[in-house]
Each structure stands twice: as structure tokens, then as C-alpha cells.
Amino acid sequence: MDIRVHAHPFDYGAECAAFGAGRQDIGAIVTFCGIVRGQDQGQLPQMEIEHYPGMTERALQKIAAEAQTRWALSDCLIIHRYGPLAPGEKIMMVATAAAHRADAFAAAEFLMDYLKSRAPFWKKESRADGSDWVAAKASDEAALTRW
Amino acid sequence: MTLEILYFAWLRERIGLPRETVQTNAATVADLVAELCAREERYALAFSDLSALRVAVDQDLTEFDAPLAGAREVAFFPPMTGG
Numbered sequence: 121m122d123i124r125v126h127a128h129p130f131d132y133g134a135e136c137a138a139f140g141a142g143r144q145d146i147g148a149i150v151t152f153c154g155i156v157r158g159q160d161q162g163q164l165p166q167m168e169i170e171h172y173p174g175m176t177e178r179a180l181q182k183i184a185a186e187a188q189t190r191w192a193l194s195d196c197l198i199i200h201r202y203g204p205l206a207p208g209e210k211i212m213m214v215a216t217a218a219a220h221r222a223d224a225f226a227a228a229e230f231l232m233d234y235l236k237s238r239a240p241f242w243k244k245e246s247r248a249d250g251s252d253w254v255a256a257k258a259s260d261e262a263a264l265t266r267w
Numbered sequence: 268m269t270l271e272i273l274y275f276a277w278l279r280e281r282i283g284l285p286r287e288t289v290q291t292n293a294a295t296v297a298d299l300v301a302e303l304c305a306r307e308e309r310y311a312l313a314f315s316d317l318s319a320l321r322v323a324v325d326q327d328l329t330e331f332d333a334p335l336a337g338a339r340e341v342a343f344f345p346p347m348t349g350g
Contacts, residue, residue, distance in 0.1 A: 154350050170275060170276055172273070172275055172323070172326075172342060172344070174326055175323055175326035175327075175342065178326050178327075179326075179328075200349065211350070212349070212350060232350055235349050235350050236347070236348070236349050236350035237346065237347050237348075237349070238328065238347065239347060239349045240275065240323070240342075240344065240347055240349075241347055241348060241349030241350075242275060242276035242344065242345065242347060242348055243348045243349075244276070253276050253277045253345065253348075254348045255346075255348075256345070256346035256347065256348050260348075261346075
């Protein structure tokens with residue numbers, strides 16, 4: 121289990137290549153990468169992500185530990201950035217490894233659903249006409265009920 | 268007791284500071300919120316709708332009726348938007 125929270129960019133390709141490398145017990149790896157959407161209603165927003173240092177790492181550890189109790193995971197990785205992010209930049213990634221794909225897929229979705237509304241990150245979008253905190257979606261909260 | 272209180276996102280902006288240290292005898296998070304709201308109007312405005320806010324005590328998410336006995340750090344913030 122590898123949890124990293126930092127402001128600087130990460131190399132998604134290199135992380136994917138390194139994840140689970142050299143292990144013989146893994147039959148499936150699922151990876152997901154979240155990216156700042158560049159075109160939203162014709163404007164180019166800048167994004168700033170605020171987080172709660174200390175609790176962020178603690179919350180992600182708990183979410184990852186919960187995933188490991190629910191599915192037979194060989195490994196999991198969460199990287200999440202904070203600070204200013206430009207359109208097209210990679211915000212975060214998760215990777216899950218398991219003997220079989222069903223566990224890897226389900227655990228990756230679980231990690232994403234929980235990370236969206238249970239890890240203390242807040243997104244703020246800035247446009248030419250001002251800036252706004254991104255509101256949490258009811259659908260994100262509802263997504264937790266399926267687990 | 269002495270509590271470190273932290274505010275994030277729009278709550279931090281509305282209250283106008285990221286953290287502060289308070290002396291309190293509040294028994295629960297809700298009692299603490301009531302004390303803060305009684306202090307100044309900007310707190311009352313920021314905390315006017317608790318359903319729009321979340322709270323963590325010592326870095327674990329909890330509810331507004333949670334007890335504060337033994338707590339050192341309380342954080343208030345809007346619903347999270349990670350990912």
C-alpha cells in the first residue's frame with residue numbers, strides 16, 4: 121500500500137510501469153487517472169486544490185485499508201496532488217493489483233468513490249469572471265451506498 | 268481545555284482565518300459551534316447551515332453531536348470534493 125499526497129506532478133506512465141513490477145502473484149492491474157477538464161462551458165478554468173495535511177494521508181490510509189479487507193488485493197497505490205493545477209494536468213491516480221480482475225476493478229472503483237467524498241480535498245475553480253468552490257454532488261455521496 | 272480549530276475551503280474564507288486556538292468547556296462539537304457563533308456574526312453566518320458542513324475531531328470525520336472530551340483538534344469544512 122502506497123499513499124502519496126504532494127503538490128508536484130507525477131509521471132503516470134512511470135508509476136503504471138513500476139506498480140506491481142516483478143511480482144508473480146498478480147494477474148490483473150487496474151489504473152485510473154483523474155485530469156483537470158480543460159473545456160467546461162467554453163472556458164478554461166484554473167483549479168486549486170486545498171487539503172487538510174495530516175488528515176488527508178490518514179483518510180486515504182483508512183480507505184485503502186478498507187479496500188484491502190473487502191477484496192483480495194496484492195497491492196494498491198493512491199497519488200493525489202494539491203495546489204494550483206492547469207487544464208490537462210493529472211490530479212490523481214489510483215492503481216490496484218489482484219490475482220483476478222474482478223477484485224482489481226471493484227477495489228479501484230471503491231477507492232475512487234470514497235476518495236471523492238471522504239478524503240479532505242476541496243477544489244476551487246477560477247475563471248475570468250471569478251472563482252468558486254466546486255460543490256459536492258449528491259451523486260457522489262449516493263455512490264457510496266452501493267458498497 | 269485548549270482546542271486547535273481549523274477551517275477549510277469557503278468556511279476558511281468566510282471566517283477569515285485558517286486556524287485558531289480556543290479555550291472552551293464545550294462538551295460536544297455542537298456546543299463548540301454555539302460558542303463560536305455567539306462570539307461574532309461572521310461565525311454565525313458561516314455556521315448558519317450545519318447540513319452544508321462536515322466536522323473532523325482529531326482528524327477523523329464525525330458528527331456534530333460528537334463529544335469533545337480529550338480532543339485536541341477540531342476541523343470544520345464543506346463536503347469534500349477530491350478525485
